[in-house]
Amino acid sequence: MDTLILFLQLFGTFFLIGAFTIGGGYAMLSLIQGEVVTAHHWISESTFTDIVAISQMTPGPIGINSATYVGYDVIAQATGSHLLGICGSATATLALMIPSFIIVLLIVRFYTQFKNSALFEGVMGWLRPAVVGLIGAAAVILVVKTTWFQGTPAFTIVEENFPDWKSWILLAAAFCVSYWGKVNPILVIVGGAVLGLLIY
């Protein structure tokens, strides 16, 4: 019974994420994190970081990959069964795509009205900057955790992600080579792994 409820929650959560993700894969990471880590506590910040790394290095869109992984992890952790875990990842992945299906097929029907409408452009002009903020928040949450107690916030560094000063240098170096050096993300992750093996 509990497992069934968990499956329904998983479906509902990823359906909502699919329906409200506008602005691509990184925006989706922010929504997945908001629901799966912050709201439901299904997985920890550091596990989420690992999932993002793995999703980035494997073929396929990062949003779908993370959903597949999270779906497996949540159910397999709760039930201890690989088979149910597989069903979990299928549930999350399909739930994520169903809203896209409905909306894209609607767009196909009303293509011409949709294309040049001022209403559409107006709404997107507000949404795009908000998505920038959401992606920024996804990055911040993986660094600093905020807990509220009686109206006062307490900030703690996510120690699984930043155990010591070397982590901060890795963060800065990765940002530089990726932003200014335009180095491929997969190479940057491989570089992080190699440096991790050497310095820890």
Add this chain to the structure above:
Amino acid sequence: MEKKPVSLWQIFAVFAKIGAFTIGGGYAMIPIIQDEMARRGWISEDELPDIVALSQSAPGVMAVNISIFAGYRLRGIKGSIAATLGSITPSFCIILAIAMLFTSFKDNPWVIKAFKGIRPVVIALIAVPMVNMARKCCKSWWAWTLAVASLLLVAFLNVSPIYIILCILITAFGYTYIKEKWTR
């Protein structure tokens, strides 16, 4: 001469090939889709930019949206289901295999060391597209306000990103609608 309809299996196979060879997400997929579609004469090259633009503005994952669109062009709803399942099947299998194996590798000291190095790097890789997007679309004080407000609300007040998008969707829709009526 009438064109023979493309079989669903063929659609599935071509999109599975596209899905298997795109690492790094939707944008990396566009040139590969373009090449495959144009070469087979499935979708012409001038049609593709429209499909990409619409897929970007529809909710969800862009690569999936492109598959739905392209599949629909070829064989209607059945075609869109075949294309979508095709494009996600390779990554689904790979991720599943990794997820199942990773639980047993997680405590290996080498894996722990490697992931200690990987985790800070991942955060940088999330920050880079954010900065690039900000440079492209935050050009007015209002855009900056929206960006900073969403960041603060989600990062420090633990507000769900879904609420942020929903609120902005409703207010932006209302505002633009009223403005349009007013000026007309």
